Amino acid sequence: MGGACSRKRDHQVDEDNIHRGFSRRYCKSGSSKWLASTFSRSLSDVKQGIRKSPSLMELCTYKICKDINNYSSFSMIPRDISQQIFDELVYSQSLNYDLLQAFRDCALQDLNLGDYPGFNDSWMDMIASQGSSLLSVDFSGSDVTDSGLSHLKDCTDLQALNFNYCDQISDNGLEHISGLSNLTTLSFRRNNMVTAQGMSALSGLVNLLKLDLERCPKIHGGLVHLKGLTKLESLNINCCNCITDADMKPLQGLINLKALQISSSKVTDYGVTFLKALHKLELLNMEGCPVTAACLESLSALRALLYLNLSRCNLVDDGCDKFSRLQALKVLNLGFNEISDAILVHLKGLIYLESLNLDSCGIRDEGLVNLAGLNSLKRLELSDTEVGSNGLCHLSGLGNLENLNLSFTVVTDGGLRKLSGLSCLKSLNLDARQITDAGLAALTSLTGLTHLDLFGARITDSGTKYLKCFKNLRSLEICGGGLTDAGVKNLKDLTSLTLLNLSQNIHLTDKSLEAISELTQLVSLNVSNSRITSAGLQHLKSLENLKSLTLESCKVTANDIKKLQSSDLPNLVNFRPQ
Incomplete structure (x- = not known):
């Protein structure tokens, strides 16, 4: 179509x-496009502010950056000014190793250098010179190695660290940050070097709130080292096809977990049973996991659940009556499942449902009658279904609907x-x-x-x-x-x-x-x-x-x-x- x-x-x-x-x-x-978030704050506001209604501070920053080669050090000026100069140089991609030296000992707080060209271990000494003032560092996509990561050991107040796509950092690198107990956010997506053994370095990060390990293929067995991180609220292990049911068992003690993403893993119905104790869980992404409708029995215990993604799972009509027990559910994603009109009758009781994804399911016009009473619906995905013009009359009363996808349907x-x-x-x-x-x-x-x-x-x-x-x-x-x-x-x-x-x-x-x-x-x-x-x-x-x-x-x-x-x-x- x-x-x-x-x-x-x-x-x-x-x-x-x-x-x-x-x-x-x-x-x-x-796997995560429906939940995307950014680690680093955008720098574009600085540039756009200069072009529209610049403040005196912005005008000064712009002038300094234009004549940047005339300055050898910014350590004697207020931190907020040096921070803004640094951010502007990064945004305009004007920063290089030589200019970087002017920011030594400036007590900068945020160094957002993700995917910045030329960033390698030689830059890390200057970054470490910010000392206890440093709160966040993003050097994702860089050529930093384990040796470079060692420079951060003395930045003891560091709260957020991002080294996604840094394929030269291994278990030894994690050991260098094991003492940064004030970290609340840590992300090292798509790392092929870190193993389950190396993850033992994370056990001391007791204040960690958010951990992102998406596409790390060697961490099977390593989640046991997270058992003591009881403050953890968000864990992303999407697209880690090494993750199995055994990896779910250590998570049952993370009682403050609010978001868990395990898409494209090998977790089955049995693994889901270990999640029943996560009573604060609001978001669960299981897209592409080999679960069946039987897992709904375990999920029914998650009373706080607001967002559930079961897209591309092996759910069939048989057993789908269990959906009606998920009374607190607000978002249900059933895209690419063997679901037909029969399941929709079981959705009639989910009166608080805000988002429903039926992408590529065998839904026709007659099934939509069961959606007519879901007055809380804000988002409805019907793409690649057999829904036609006749079925749309059942949607006409959904007065709160904000997002509707009818692509690749037979609607005229x-x-x-x-x-x-x-x-x-x-x-x-x-x-x-x-x-x-x-x-x-x-x-x-x-x-x-x-x-x-x-x-x-x-x-x-x-x-x-x-x-x-x-x-x-x-x-x-x-x-x-x-x-x-x-x-x-x-x-x-x-x-x-x-x-x-x-x-x-x-x-x-x-x-x-x-x-x-x-x-x-x-x-x-x-x-x-x-x-x-x-x-x-x-x-x-x-x-x-x-x-x-x-x-x-x-x-x-x-x-x-x-x-x-x-x-x-x-x-x-x-x-x-x-």
């Missing part, structure tokens, strides 16, 4: 990562009229080839929409006139190939847009960029596979907030974009071609 131009929603532009300026390796994985233009009363709807996904201009016309009463995905829909220039009704739109995707420059002109009043995807519309020319130039809040723009040329780039000079620009399969080169970046778009951090 959906036609050649369509794509699953997992492939959409990751606006969240664009805002942060992270590299692509930090994009949300399939006529059925969309039944959604006209959903006044709280903010996000709507209609990535399906059978949706046309007439369907868009039926939605004009949904003036609160902020995100509209019409990726593969057959929208033409005539249909774009209806978009004027959605003044609050922040994200819009129309990639069905039916637009020309005339249609893009109708978008110029959507001044709140931050993400615009018009790829695959092969008739668009530089005139479209001229119309888009008025959308000055844009952060992400994609006009790939069009007739855009290098000459048209001049129209983008007004888009000072632009961070991502994609013009693949256009008559534009990487050098053309780099020139635009250097002269007019300093915030642009991600572009294609590159």
